Every structure is written in C-alpha cells, then in structure tokens.
Amino acid sequence: MRIANARLVGTDGGDPRRGGDGLVDIDIADGMVAAVEPAGAAAPGADPGQVVDAEGRWVIPGLWDWHTHFTQWAKTLGRLDLIDARSADEAMAMLRRHLDERRAAGTLNPDAFVVGMRFRHSLWADDAQPTLAAIDAVSGDQPVALSSADMHCGWINSAAARRLGVSVDGSGLLGELAWFDAYVEFDKAPGAAEETARLVREAEADAARKGVVGIRDYEMADNIASWIGRFADGVDGLRVEAGVYPERLQAAIDDGWHTGDELPGSRGLGHVGAMKMIADGSLNTRSAYCSTPYSGVTPPTCGVLSYTPEQIEDYMRLATEHGFTIACHAIGDEANTIVLDKAAITRARGSIEHAQMLKPADLPRFAELGLVASVQPQHAVDDRDVIGRFWAEPAGIPYAFRSLLDAGATLRLGSDAPVAPLDPWMAISAAVFGTESSAREPFQPEQCIDARTALRASTNIGRDRLRAGDHADLVLLDADPYAAATPEAMRAMPGHVVATMLGGRWTYRA
Template identity: 25%
Template sequence: MFLLKNAKIYTQHKPHPTTEAILIHQGKILAIGQTDDLLNFNPSPTEIINLEGKTILPGLCDSHLHLAYLGKYLNAVNCETPTKAACLQNIRERVQKTPRGEWIYGHGWNQNEWTEGFGNIQELDAISTEHPIYLTAKSLHAGWANSKAFELAGIYSNTPNPLGGKYERDENGQLTGILYETAIFELEKAIPQPNHLQMAELLDLVQQHLWSYGITAVHDFDRIQCFKGLQTLEAQGKLNLRVLKSIPAESLDHFLNAGIISEFGSEFIKIGPVKLFSDGALGPQTAAMLTPYENQPNNYGNLLLTAEEVFDFGKRASSNQLALAVHAIGDQANRIVLDGLEKLRHYEKQNQLIPSKHRIEHVQCIHPQDLQRLAKLNIFASVQPIHLISDMEMADFHWGKRSAWTYAFKDLQNSGATLIFGSDAPVESANPYIGMFSALQRTKQNGKPELGWHSKQKLDLETILNAYTTNPAFAAGWSESIGSLKPGANADLIVLNEDPFHFPPNRFYNLKPIRTMVGGKWVWQSEVFE
C-alpha cells in the first residue's frame, strides 16, 4: 500500500473533483482525500511519495487509433514531408540500407501539401524495381506503390477495381501507382504479416510509446491480427494498456457464431463495436458529400454504404448485443449513417433489445439539419480534434462554406451529444495534448488563424478532459474502473509538472507527463521522484 501526497489531483469524479492525496493498494484506489486523513488510514501506507505540488490526472484514453498501423509507422519511412522530392529522398535512403527483395514501407504523404500533387509509379520505379515499395497516405485512405509491389500483389492494368476501391489508371489504362480505399487492402495482402509473437512484440513497443503521452486506454480499430497480438501480449503478462478492440466488418460472422458480445473480455481487453466504413476521406476527396466538391462539379465523393445496409449490419449486431462504429467523414455519409441508425433504434425498441452503444467515427462534416440527431438517437460522437490542424485549409478549399460545420465540437456538445476524443494515429500523432490544444484554440501551432478557425466551436478544458477520460470509459463499459480517480477504480493515472487548468492554452501542445501508472504500477517515467 502506498500514498501519493501533496499533489493537485483532478479526479474527474464529480462528488470529489479535486483532492491532494490518493491511497493505492493492489492496483486499486483505496481512498482519496486529505493527506492527514489517509496517513491515519487503517492499515497505514507502507510507502509515501511526496509529489511536491505536481498535478495528477486520470490516465487518458485515445478513443480512435490503429495499434498495429501505429507500430508499423514507428518504423516506417517518413513521408509526411513538405515536398514530394523530400519524400522520395527518404525512400531512396531507406532502399540503400535494405536488402533486395525486402519491402519498403512509408507513411504520411499528402498530395494536397505538394505542389506537384500525387506521385506516380515511375517515380518509385526509378528508385528501385527490386524492392517492393508501398507508401500509405496520411489519411490511410490511399496508397502509392511501385511496379514490384503491384506485381507481388497480382494487380495489373486489367485487374478489376475491388468493391469500394479503385486502382487509378492513366489515359492509356496503365496503373499510375495510386490506390484508393479498399484497393489498398488488396495490395496489403501481399505484404508479409508478422506472426502473433512478432505482433505482440510490436504492440509492446506501441504501448510504451502511448504511455509516454499518459495514454493508459485505447479504442483500437485495427484488424484481427492485432487482436491476436494483444491476446498474446496479455498471456505473456506484458499488456498494461486497456484496449477496447473493435470487430472488423468482415469478421462479424466469426464473432456472432462464437456468441461474443460487446464489452466481453478481461481486465485489459474488451470486445468493442463492429467497424463499418460509409465513405472515404477529405484528403483524397472521397468523403461523401451532399453537394459536389468545390471546383469539382461531378465529384460527390464515395458513398460506401446505404442507410439500409447500415440497418442490416446493425440489426445483426444489436440482436447479438454488439454495437456499431461507423466511419463517416462527409455530410452525406453522416446523414446516411444517422438514417440507418435511426431505423436501428426503432428496431431495438420494437424487439425489446438493450440499446447498444453505437457511435459514429469522425463526424467530420455534419449538416446543421443533422446536428441534433446524435443526441436524440444516443449516438456517441467519436471525433479527433488533432485532424483540424491538418485539415482546416483543405476543408476551406474543397468544401467552401461547408467548412463552417466541420469539426463542429461546440455545436455537438450543445446538442447534447456525448463526445469522445482520439487521434486516429498513425494518421496523426497519438499526442493527446496536441488534440487538446486543437479543441481549445482551433489554430495551427503557429497560432494561425489568430482568432481560431471557426472559433465559435472552441471547447473548454473540462469538456475536453471528459472526452479523454470519463466519456470513453462509459462508451467502453469501463465507467467503474477507469476514467476517474475514485475508490474502487483501477489506479491508472498520470503525473505532470504543470497544472493544465493554469497553463497557457496556446502552449498546450508542449504538455507531457513525467510519469504514467497503470494498475498501481509505474509503467513509464521521465523523471524520478525523490
């Protein structure tokens, strides 16, 4: 049993929002309160740590990321460069260090940031035709590959486009090297996959990376291989990250046949919602819109689901106590998904089913007429504030006046919707303090635009912390054990030198914890306590 004393503790527990000491025993919070009271607790603490005025918060939750992709990204070639030439140079340098025949993986390119726009297959072939090269876009909704990668994947100029995806071709019908949406999965089938032991090792590195940001829980949206790796890591006694693991739509039948329901699992892994995609993304202009993209009169984006299909998936899921998590970026996609979920709520009520914890992932651009519907239908708004920093100029350029209802955090809050915040890592950094900064300021890190992009959508810090702690804990069925610091909860917490409530909002991206605790164990530290 040990005591953390002389701290500024924000508990996220409404009956006792702040305190100065916390007593921990066998991985749980035994008591919170005044130091003198806890020193006299029976039995008394055997270890006392004086935090000398430092701040304690509950461990943070990233409500939308991709663990295995993040692991790959940590070892990937950096393609998030200001110019295409810089990206190609990074690839060239990695090729020079890599044995022939081995895959070169890179991530982060965004053609909207490059003067020349998209890359092409010839540019990658000029670097190597003996290494398969595959580079994922920052959005993870597009890819760029060389001839060797296409060859190994069995994709040629006459290969039909997969359902919901596209192999881009030039005017002569030849592959350009660019793939969209589900087409990237077809190419990725050719990439050697790590076995469950290798995946567990990769995920161990990822959890250490996340601890350094004070993230102690996540809602993961990777695939089954990641699930196997997580189970292996837990069996090895090494998993110290609480994971709500989503079910890929293509794996739904396996889970239904096994009778597995949402929130089933262990102390560290719980089964989450079934993940569906209703559209693409803003970057490649595949997000489904009600009206065309600016300067592209024939482009409405890619709608991948109808309302009836959302309902059909949802009916199968809800009937078996599983929830839906539906990716929706564009205003048309959000409307279609809400139409399907509205029908699903009626179905649940008619059939006396327990209402599932359905959610929409991203809710990036939502028409004002649809704003009230999430709260009315009790749908979680799972959004990633950090995207705003990268997307504000693209949204203005491609969506024009519709950008006014993009990343509408305040409007969603005012509507009564429950906000849960994440990063979409590795699409963006997993650093939650950049996300907090974005929701507080709505500017880039250079402070532009000066008053904030659509500044009326700024949020206060209390709301933001709820979206990183108590709200995602509720969405995962973990309200009693994580998300707040209260007696009986798991001792998942972080220590900071600074008090976020007395820290300049325009410098929030500089915040970082000095220690992270999971289940009463210090799992990460940058500073040793005396």
C-alpha cells in the first residue's frame, strides 16, 4: 500500500528536507513502513491499485496510552459515572436516578452489584462527605459499590459490605487494599463476563477513533491470560503490553514469561509487560507516602507505603533477575525516593508510574538510573485544587514535567484510565497548556512542555514522524496538532482523526 500526499506535522508551506510542499508518500509492506519519500518519488514495488491519497492531511505515528486499567476503563462505558458530583448529596441523586432507570428498564438484578465510578470526595466540603447512612437510604438492599476517581477507595452500602464480607464505618468508605481485593468480586455476577467482552470491544473502537494504536494495561488481574483469551476471540484493535503484579510474578516466572515475550495468538500485537507494583497510596485519599504531613489533616499523616522498603527491593530484584522490567507506582515524594533507591540497588529498569511529587535531588536520578517517568498530565489539571488543599507546603515539586525533562529524564504520557479518560490528546493538552480551559490560568506554567515533546511522549517510537522500518501504525489528521493554540483546540483533536492504521490495516476510517 502507498499513502500518497501526506503532510508531516509541523510543516506549513514547505519542508526543505522533505520536498518543497512538505508532502510525502509512505510505502507500506508486511505491516511495516517500507519508505517515506517526497511525494511523487518513485518507489520500487508500489502497487498503483493500492494507493490511498491523503490529500494533504497530516500524518503522525500511532498514539499510545502508557498507563491504563483497560477493563475498568471499558466498564466506564456502561457504568454510572459520578465525576460531575460536587457533594455526597449530588452523588446520591445521580445514584437514585440510575437505580430508577435500571428498574424501569428491567435491568436491575438484585443479586448483582451496581457499580459506579469516579466520585471525587477530596474536592467536597467537609460537611458533604460520604456516609453509610446516605448510601443505604438511596440503595436499600441492592448491593452498591462506588469507586473513587483514583480507584484507591470505595463507597459501599451495607448490602455490599455483607456480600463482600467486609466492615465499614459510618463513612461507608472502604480503604485501599481492602478495596483492591473487593473490586474483583464485581465481575463474578451472572452475565458479567459477556458484558465485559462487549465493553472491551467498544473501548478498543473508541481508542481507534482517537488515533490510539497501543496501551500498557495494568489491570489488577491475570493480564497475560486475559489478553491471550481476548486475542483468541478476535479482539485485535490495539497493541497491548500486559503488566504483571508482584503477587503473580513468581507464577509468571514459573510459566517461563519475560517482559517482551509475544502473547500466543496475538499476531505480534500482544506482549508481556512490566512488573507493576503499587508502592504507596494516592493524593486524593491522603495515602501517598510523603516526607512531610498532609496539610489540614487531623490526626497528622504522611501517607502509607503499600509494601515495606525491603519488600519493594525483593520484588524488584526478583523481577530483574528473571527478565522483567518494572513499572512502579510512586506518588508521594518519600515513596519516589525509596523506589529510586531500590532501583539503584537492584539495577531494575523500566518506569516510575505517576511520580507526582519529587524532591529536587531525585529529578536527575531518573536519567542516571535509566528509568522512564510515566506521567499522567490530566491528573495535574484534575488535582490542582486538591494539591492546594493537602499539599499546601510540599517538600517536593508536584507534577514536575519540565523539571524532569530538564534533568534528562524520558517522559511517557498516559491517562491511568479510568482515573482520566483514555485520550492521549487530553494528556497532551494538559501537558502543554496546564489547564483544560482558556478561562482558567495554567497550573504551574513553568512545568508545561511543548507540543512536539508531548506528542513524541505519546508514541511508541518517541518521535513525531515515521521512518522506514517502523511498524505501520499511523494516524491521518485533517488539522495540524501543532497549530492548536488553546487547550480546547487540542482536546478537540479526536474530532480531526480521519483514519487510524495498526500494522498496515485500518482500525478506523471516518
């Protein structure tokens, strides 16, 4: 196939390196880019019957989301979304409407959990917080479980607590580790597997419409087995790196897996990913592990580690010695220091996920240790008010994107979907503009990065232009993303995706 007359991003009126008008022809063979030449140049082997005229549209490499919980993201397409609730009362009003609609439609199963997503109680007033009485009053005997936006706690009713075999206090909130364990129970209801399969396909199609060709999946599940099964069922719209959690690491080692191994039946699309470890909590639940106490929290707390430093070191060593890279969640500044220390000791390679607050002394250590900073810029936009509330006097730098780059670190952008939507354009916009609206000033403008850097950090090749030898993963756009002068314009870029190609085949065409 040849894609003719495509325009390279960042060219307007001519690029002397690529021809006078900045247009190129891209030849594709066996799922790879065979050549990128000035438009009209002869290329051996081109089949005139397989020419697609891009008509001057812009071409970029296919986009990646470097941190997702893909199954949970898929389920947001079919679950109650509470992101707009500004208080517990508003959340309960939304839940009441949802239950009424489900009853009216005959889809409310009294034996199955009703699951909601993305409430942000860290932004609610002190007198507008979750309570067990409030959720019980709305839901009665119907088991209901609502996940916080960062997925680090849940708000459940008494019926759900009985079903899960857990205890909750008057807040109705279930803390991190208990919530992580509880979450897997929601998929055991009758019909849950079929619903999940349908929503995963919808989520893949949604990703392709945005120009996405690949994800790293850190779902809290047996991701290797899950994706082998999905590829066998014909789910093949994305490249996938399937993460392995510490508790499953030894089993994966015993089964002979290593990071980078191809998943059987994936036709080169699926690979084993990194060992994903959650070292500490989150900002919104005041459990990210920091070197100084949270502001305005009584009794004082610095957050918590999910594993002891010794366990972090042991798991990193086990992973490294058996061919696994790491992807270590660290949000608080002290958690990041500990994780960097243990990576240095074990010579682990891979990424630090989130890296939301960093001590200045730790910034150059990413490059020194060869660790990628895998960050989620939309979190900075979402958390800016929470930062002012709970990290009013931080010992480190929150969301230090520019500082990391200046220190030589490699950035990769993601969403942590469903914490933020799976949408690289949203991540790029947040990284570049530091705000989601032109009506509000940027958050930490000194930490914003340029659009070219942000786009490159949203691809698998770290570039914004294709070369011969790359996978034929690309996106055609009817607008130049580098011309987007406002956050609104950048966030509207999914509407300018004309086509998405994965391995030489179209996964989306407008």
